[in-house]
Amino acid sequence: MTYRVIQWATGLVGQESIKGIVAHPELELVGCWVHSESKVGMDAGEIAGIEPTGVTATNSLDEICSIDADAVVYSPMLADEGEIRALLASGKNLVTPIGYIFPRVDSRRAEMEALCVAHNVTLHGTGIHPGGITERFPLTLSALCRDIRHVRMEEFSDIRNYATASVVRDIMLFGHPPEVAAQSPMLKVMANGFLQSIDMVAHELGWTLDAKKRTSHSMALATRPIESPVGIIETGTVAAQRFCWEGTVNGEPVITVRTNWMMDDGHLSDGWQLGEQRFEVELDADPPLAVTFHGLHPPVLGEDSWIGLIAPAMHCVNAIPYVVQAGAGIKTYLDLPMIAGRAAANETNKH
Numbered sequence: 001m002t003y004r005v006i007q008w009a010t011g012l013v014g015q016e017s018i019k020g021i022v023a024h025p026e027l028e029l030v031g032c033w034v035h036s037e038s039k040v041g042m043d044a045g046e047i048a049g050i051e052p053t054g055v056t057a058t059n060s061l062d063e064i065c066s067i068d069a070d071a072v073v074y075s076p077m078l079a080d081e082g083e084i085r086a087l088l089a090s091g092k093n094l095v096t097p098i099g100y101i102f103p104r105v106d107s108r109r110a111e112m113e114a115l116c117v118a119h120n121v122t123l124h125g126t127g128i129h130p131g132g133i134t135e136r137f138p139l140t141l142s143a144l145c146r147d148i149r150h151v152r153m154e155e156f157s158d159i160r161n162y163a164t165a166s167v168v169r170d171i172m173l174f175g176h177p178p179e180v181a182a183q184s185p186m187l188k189v190m191a192n193g194f195l196q197s198i199d200m201v202a203h204e205l206g207w208t209l210d211a212k213k214r215t216s217h218s219m220a221l222a223t224r225p226i227e228s229p230v231g232i233i234e235t236g237t238v239a240a241q242r243f244c245w246e247g248t249v250n251g252e253p254v255i256t257v258r259t260n261w262m263m264d265d266g267h268l269s270d271g272w273q274l275g276e277q278r279f280e281v282e283l284d285a286d287p288p289l290a291v292t293f294h295g296l297h298p299p300v301l302g303e304d305s306w307i308g309l310i311a312p313a314m315h316c317v318n319a320i321p322y323v324v325q326a327g328a329g330i331k332t333y334l335d336l337p338m339i340a341g342r343a344a345a346n347e348t349n350k351h
């Protein structure tokens, strides 16, 4: 069985997704949407830096909707509900690393659910953080435990891998005085995904959370000038930030999600130290369980920032056969069977 797949947007995730679709034995790339005018007419393989695929990039939604395809990997910079609706209404299942991980039950969700059912398609939100580390993997590990008292999921990333000053300085607010960085929108921007993860874990483990989630944002400062791809981070300005979202029961945290972003060359205030880049999942339970994920980040200050996007792209790509087979509607990890990758093609197992 081969599923016909369209890639929507060819940023870092989209390019890794194209490579993944081409390498997947049950998938065939049949369409590619791009936002950038300069990419229109290019071969999707050329955009992704691989051999030509025979698929020409277009920026026309109508053209994409008219393609006979089973699924779309939807990974633009920002999700557009109108585009998502149009793609679903054209009879294509949709997998995305932007939202829909465990959408709250409200009229908006009901409308999207109804649209999926009307067109017999599935919408699945996935990714890595959120979309893996913060709900899929802790829930999988929880099956080994009893008396689960607390679950923690935490990212440790070195922001020196990110060379875009307009994002790192102007949106993340690194290199600013702490009172400026305290106005960061990131706690709110990231909350949408992480609060869905917290709700999914609470739902499945059986916690009824307090109505309001607890959030915090703390910072450490450079204790000497730190070199970075976005320029020097001066002494006394923000060089590390920790964002935290918690689900509580009677005021006591039971689920903690943290994101640590640092420019950590060993010169951060208040004893902050990143250690190796990693993701951690820890369950305070019987037995107490801790798992650390290495390899999902690109090397610090390396040229290979795309390495960090393989996992979120592949979580989308590998979900496609399961999503196409699933019933109509919004389907989360709680609805789908186990999602797995596929073996590399070689002389003996080429498909």
Ligand SMILES: NC(=O)c1ccc[n+]([C@@H]2O[C@H](COP(=O)([O-])OP(=O)(O)OC[C@H]3O[C@@H](n4cnc5c(N)ncnc54)[C@H](OP(=O)(O)O)[C@@H]3O)[C@@H](O)[C@H]2O)c1
Pocket: 009, 010, 011, 012, 013, 014, 033, 034, 035, 036, 037, 039, 075, 076, 077, 078, 079, 097, 098, 126, 127, 128, 129, 130, 131, 309, 312
């Ligand atoms: N859940 C997770 O764990 C996870 C992990 C990584 C990323 N993500 C999300 O996945 C999405 C894609 O990430 P990315 O790293 O691929 O981002 P990216 O490199 O910035 O690429 C986004 C692409 O969107 C298109 N685009 C740019 N401006 C646009 C606009 N104004 N309107 C519509 N499309 C526009 C461009 O496509 P073309 O280049 O084709 O023109 C661009 O390359 C982001 O929303 C990101 O937050 C989620």
